[in-house]
Each structure stands twice: as C-alpha cells, then as structure tokens.
Amino acid sequence: MSVATEHALATIASILDKPESVKGDERAAAPAAGGSAKKNVATVVPFDQADGYTKVGPGPISAIRFRWTARRGEDGYYVDETVGPTSIAVSSGPMSAEAAIKMVDTRAHEAVDRFELLKSEMIGKGPARR
Template identity: 50%
Template sequence: MTLSDPTDNALATIASILDPPESRREPDKPAVAAQIAVGPPPIPTSPPPIEAHRYCKFGPGPMTAIRFKWTVRLDNGDYYVDETIGENSTPIVTGPMSREAAIQMVDDRESSARRRFEQLKSEMTERSAAANLARKDDGEA
C-alpha cells in the first residue's frame, strides 16, 4: 500500500472511531476522513435532466459504415434531430421540436432499430441452423 492509498485513510478512520476518546488523534487528511466518516453521498431521488444538445445514440450493428446515428442539436431555441447512416452521410433532419420530443425521438429510433436488428439476427441464426440441419440430413458434412 502507498501513503495515498484510500484503504489507509479508511482504516485510519475506522481505528480512530474504535479508539477511546482520550487516544483519538486528528487524521492526516481531515477532508477525506470526514467524507468517509459521514458515508457515501445520498442517492438522488430522481435522475438529473438529460442535456439535450448533442444527445446522441447509435444503432446496433457490426459495421460503422452502415450504422445509424441520431443526434439532437439546438438551433435558435429549437431542437432538431439529425439522423445519419455511416460516418460521412448527409443527415436527415427532423424538427423543430421541443427538447423532450427530440430526446424521445432519439430514444424511440434507437430502441426500434435495436429490436429490428435483434429480430433480423435471430432470423438469420434460425435459417443458418435449419440449413446446417438440412445438410446433415442429406449426408453432407
């Protein structure tokens, strides 16, 4: 362990709590000791709002050249969603819309693309398995 190891700080804090009051000494790093003694920060009751400008999601798939990308952008107080396929395509722009509608559109498009991709992948796996089974039945290896 090193001198700056957080474990050392935690153990020192625990030891100082367990020591009788007359033997207590000030920790080397009061800010860290106070944070550890108090415990972790409280868990927020609701997530912070999503920053809409530049909010982005990518579609599924193994090839970047054909992967969808949805990006929210703010322009003169209105939100737009730019939808591209691959890295260098011209975006299809949807908008203007509200901040919430733009975020929802990106989430919906990504979710829909993921479902379609998983369905297609499942169909391809089933067809491949059926083709392999048919080859084995025909005596091919």
Template identity: 50%
Template sequence: MTRSDPTDNALAAIASILDRPESHREPEKPAVAEHAPVAPPPIPVSPPPIEAHGYSRFGPGPMASIRFKWTVRLDNGDYYVDETIGENSAPIVNGPMSREAAVQMVDDRQSDARRRFEQLKSEMTGRSAAANLAHKDSAEA
C-alpha cells in the same frame, strides 16, 4: 459433393460475426458474508435532466459504415434531430420540436433499430443453422 448456395455462406459468415460475445463484461461481485452489516437503502435522488443539445445514440451493428446515428441539436431555440447512416452521410433533419420530443425521438429510434437488428440477427442465425443442418444431411446421404 454438392455446391452450397453463396447466399447461405454469406449469411453464415454474418451470423458468426454477430454471435461473437461481448469483449467486456462486468467483474463478478464477491458474495456478501452472512454476518455483514446491512446498509440502509439509498435515498432516491432524481437524476439531472438530460442536456438535449448534443445528445446522441447509435444504432446496433457490426460495421460503422452502415450504423445509424441520431443527434439532437439546438438551433434558434428549436430542437432538431439529425439522422445519419455511416460516418460521412448527409443528415436527414427532423424538427423543429421540443427538447423532450427530440430526446424521446432519439431514444425511440435507437430502441426500434435495436429491436429490428435483433430480429434480423435471429432470422439469419436460424437460416444459417437450417442451411448447416441441410448441408450435413445431404453430405451423409
């Protein structure tokens, strides 16, 4: 019997946490009957502008203690973005900037964090699968 690498066990545990399906999903919509009247297309209405002060986004991840948060705040007519990691960290302050730039920065940071998280998750899942396959092969030999 061979001993497995503790790193592989840790990565496998993290990957299993990350692979849990979402606990909520939208309910399925009933199929539309063939003879149902067709509704006219909706009239496009532009959404109201985003209220920048207090606008915030969270990074992805299974643990709040290491999750990023970006929040826009207004101070003396200028906008700043406070970036924190976890719930009790001191913010890294970015600014001053325009309202639009602050909202864009928050959205860009969240998007980049989500992309990197998904990449890491994919790498960890691949390593876990490879480690399981290698362990299975060595057990059969």
C-alpha cells in the same frame, strides 16, 4: 438456397455474434453487436442537456450503422439521423428538447428491435416474418 448465399449468411451471422466496442459520446448508448442493447436505450437526460444527445444503432459495420443526434437550433431542437460516418444528415424538427430526446430514444429502440429480429432470423433462432 445456393451455397454462396449460405456462406454469406453464415459469415454475417458470425459477425453479428461477436461483441464490438464503439467509440463516441459518453452519453451515447452504443450497443455491442453481440450483446443486449435494450438495457442502454432508456436514458434519463435533463432537458437542458439535450443538445448533443446521441444514440448509435446496433450493427457490425460502422458504415451502415445509424446515429441519431439532437441539436439545438434557433427555433427549437432538431434530430439529425445519419447512416455511417460520412452520410449527410436527415433532420427532423423543430421540436422541444423533451421531444428530441424522446425521438432519439424511440428511433434507437426501434433499430435494436429490428436488428435483434434480423439477427434471430439469420442464425435460425426465430421465424422469418413475411
């Protein structure tokens, strides 16, 4: 590995270890980059409040952070997935309110798992998956 690559990885790892505050919807579980995000993933939300239900994925840079938002459409609920604050949403649906909440929670949980694995590999605390 080159010196430049090692420096880049060290910089990324140091960013990932710093806590971060994220602004957003009070119902959103926005984990800090340095903390345990899994405690925020399972949320009980009444199905009549599914419209606007939001989860934000982990990560040190808002421009590449995923966000999942449930919204009510004419024929059911949809989940909009965006990357960063300015991307165009990719929508899934229509589905029930229960399915929309479950999809948001599942996607957020999977993102936390992938982020924690990547973080462990980058700072040398876990084996690289191949």
